[in-house]
Amino acid sequence: MNRSKCQNFQRRTIPTGAETAPKWSFDHVRTGKALSLVDAPEETVRFLSNVRRKLEWGNAVRVVASDACLVTPDGVAVTIALGRQFGRQLGGELPTHPASATVFKDSGVIGVVGRNAAQASWKVVKSPGQILKTAIGQPEAVVWAALAFVRKAFGMPGFRHQSLVRIMTECMANCDNHSTLGRGDASFNFHAFHDKERDVVCFSFVDGGVGILRSLSVRLGEQFTLLFSPQKILSDAMHGKLRSRTHTRGRGRGLGSIRDAAVNRKTIRRLVVVANNAYFDGSGNTRRLPHTLKGTFIYWEICRSSMMKPAKR
Amino acid sequence: MITMKPHRIAVVEWSSLPGSRFVDDGERSGEQYRNDVLEPAYLAAREAGAVLEIDLDDVEGYATSFLEEAFGGLVRGHGQDVIGRLKFICEDDPLTIREVETYMLEASEV
DSSP states (O other): OOHHHHHHHHOOOOOOOOTTSOOOOEEEEEOOSEEOTTTOHHHHHHHHHHHHHHHHTTOEEEEEOTTOOEEOHHHHHHHHHHHHHTTOOOEEEOOSSHHHHHHHHHTTEEEOOOSSTTTOOEEEOSSSEEEEEEESSOHHHHHHHHHHHHHHHHTOTTOBOHHHHHHHHHHHHHIIIIITTTOOOOOEEEEEEEETTTTEEEEEEEEOSSOHHHHHHHHHOHHHHHHSOHHHHHHHHHTTOSOOTTOOTTOOOHHHHHHHHHHTSOOSEEEEEEEEEEEEETTSOEEEEEEEEEEEEEEEEEEGGGOBOOOOO | OOOSOOEEEEGGGTOSSOOOSSGGGOSSOHHHHIIIIIHHHHHHHHHHTOOEEEEOTTSSOOOHHHHIIIIIHHHHHHTTHHHHHEEEEOSSOTHHHHHHHHHHHHHHOO
């Protein structure tokens, strides 16, 4: 694609009339038929890669999702997270497919369909979906928010879900330790969504860091990442076979414990991890993706039957 | 041989939501639990020649890093005596006991 032609064609200015008003340029980025890292990772990562490129140029992005007929909450979550990472609210068009449009609306964003750039905005609304946190620090508050969301969704006040707490803590610790290669300015998004039809709560974790594979290449050396495929490295990390970046004894178990919850304890369902250009899921499938998702994405679902009785206290 | 009445602590009395590994990682870390609660209780039990029972039930959940740092860290500090002196209770999820014991055994190696 001719970059300059694309920018010129799609650049628009908000007609505020004020000389001092900021001028925004909008780039339209069209989703494919699917916006779902879980079900269509190749297509979705390609879309996200396009959005990121536009945002890196400093433009606002207007996502055109009208063609999408397979939209899952994780696809919406990761799109919102990308916009937030660049400090931008993404605007756009809702899918014309009714079920996909519903997922968009129920995922915590609402679309305002409009050709005018000034109208093109999504805003976060109170809905069955909830963005739990984009934050640095305060992990405890995020976990409490997630527990409250799940209890409310299932109507089980006081019930617990130990794997949810474990996975969230591991995600945040992993983000803190690795996503910025130890610089410590990590940020992340958790997104929760209650799928009433299947009666499951879907969680998406997205960090905008360097990604697990990049972190490992720094730790283990570029040669290591040249010797093995990205999907093999991610799979080994998920099996707890790689030591921690910090080389401290007893470290490097976090990702393995997330897989353990899906495969051995079976307290979560449908685990999917995308890091850089590698895909891994709880069924053991791994593959290399044609485009790179900068950062790390972890998705899982929990169901009513995995809730634990309230504490005795 | 340890025969006295066991000493007993429950993690939930310290926090219902234990955190991550180090104090620097945030509140209620494994390091803080080891320093504030576990190590003093272990030393008291050892002084009395008793077993230390640790109730892991009723918390919202544990991160692996919390468990490893608290219990693996205690073994790294006090050696293999810890392994024989600690007894765990976890009706919520018995696999957690096996997990903690694995961390302690691995910490005792090398």
